Amino acid sequence: SAIDACETNNGGCSAKADCRKTTPGNRVCVCKAGYTGDGIVCIEINPCLENNGGCDRNAECTQIGPNQATCNCLKGYSGDGKKCTYISLCSQNNGGCSEFAICNDTELTERTCTCKRNYIGDGFKCRGNIFQELLRDFKTSRFYFHLEALSVTDIAGPGPFTLFVPRTEILNTDPRVKDWLARGTMAQVLRYHVVACASLLYNDLTTISNVTSLQGDPIQISYSQNSVYLNNKAKIISSDVVGTNGVIHIINQILVP
Numbered sequence: 001s002a003i004d005a006c007e008t009n010n011g012g013c014s015a016k017a018d019c020r021k022t023t024p025g026n027r028v029c030v031c032k033a034g035y036t037g038d039g040i041v042c043i044e045i046n047p048c049l050e051n052n053g054g055c056d057r058n059a060e061c062t063q064i065g066p067n068q069a070t071c072n073c074l075k076g077y078s079g080d081g082k083k084c085t086y087i088s089l090c091s092q093n094n095g096g097c098s099e100f101a102i103c104n105d106t107e108l109t110e111r112t113c114t115c116k117r118n119y120i121g122d123g124f125k126c127r128g129n130i131f132q133e134l135l136r137d138f139k140t141s142r143f144y145f146h147l148e149a150l151s152v153t154d155i156a157g158p159g160p161f162t163l164f165v166p167r168t169e170i171l172n173t174d175p176r177v178k179d180w181l182a183r184g185t186m187a188q189v190l191r192y193h194v195v196a197c198a199s200l201l202y203n204d205l206t207t208i209s210n211v212t213s214l215q216g217d218p219i220q221i222s223y224s225q226n227s228v229y230l231n232n233k234a235k236i237i238s239s240d241v242v243g244t245n246g247v248i249h250i251i252n253q254i255l256v257p
Contacts, residue, residue: 016042034066056084100126120244130163130243131156139238139250142168143190150187154214159245160199162211164219164230166254167237174254191215192257199246202228202239217257230255 002024005011011019013029017039020028029039036045045067047053053061055071059081063069071081078087089095089111095103097113101123104112113123120127127133131153134144143165147153155161171177180186194214206223213219222229228236230251238250 013039014042016044032066034068055081058084058086097123098126100128118244120242127241127243129156129245130159130161130241130248133241133243133248134163134165137241139167140165140248142171143193146171146186146190150190152187152190154191154196155194155246157245160197161246162195162198162200163246163248164193164195164234164236164251164255165248166193166234166251170253176254176256188215188257189254192217192219192255195219199242201242201247202236202249205236205249213257215257219255 004021005025005027006013006019006021010017011027011029013019013027014031014035014037016035017029017031017037020030022028031037031039031042034045035042037043044065046063047067047069048055048061048063052059053063053069053071055061055069056073056077056079058077059071059073059079061069061071073079073081073084076087077084079085088105090097090103090105094101095105095111095113097103097111098115098119098121100119101113101115101121104114106112115121115123115126118128131144131147134140134147147155155163166174177186180189192213192215195211196214198211200208200211205221205228208221210218210220220231222232228239230236234251234253234255236249237252241248241250
């Protein structure tokens with residue numbers, strides 16, 4: 001009977017090949033699907049080596065089997081891998097920048113935040129002039145409303161100014177405020193909390209003994225037990241809120257000229 005050339009040892013073909021009988025005693029070796037070669041030697045086809053395996057150019061092609069691959073969009077892109085679209089960081093929530101900043105997509109997964117004109121900061125936090133800043137913080141907003149109501153608008157100017165602002169709850173609860181408003185002296189009390197022509201940071205205040213207020217009277221400054229006190233009474237409890245035209249310090253009581 002005719003010899004079956006494929007009968008033993010797959011006819012000498014690769015284990016990844018089919019042995020096919022041709023004429024009696026002869027055979028051909030054909031690599032299986034997903035493999036390439038002459039049949040004696042068959043190598044797995046890596047589809048990623050050609051045309052990125054049909055993946056988008058902004059995707060990673062990963063071989064998962066013979067002539068099989070999966071496509072995954074690179075960081076900074078979204079899609080199914082066959083088609084990947086650039087994700088703009090700035091398109092969501094202003095890229096995490098301040099609402100007063102401009103977000104610019106620079107490169108993949110990167111963006112810059114730059115404060116808008118008339119604002120200062122690192123782009124993540126941007127501050128306007130100190131008049132605006134008073135309103136943006138509940139702790140200082142009451143002081144703003146008093147300034148506004150009495151048309152004390154000096155600190156909306158170019159400055160620089162240093163502000164000592166009593167906390168909102170102090171201004172709301174101190175019974176003297178009603179009295180000053182009734183007597184028409186509240187504007188002078190407010191001006192006594194402002195120093196013109198100087199933007200004094202907390203560290204500056206630790207080295208000087210007095211400043212002259214916008215109202216005209218001096219404010220005594222002392223430094224003890226790691227705290228700055230004004231007129232030996234009011235303590236600075238929060239400091240260095242820097243705006244474009246000055247700095248705000250929050251104090252725990254009202255200064256009286």
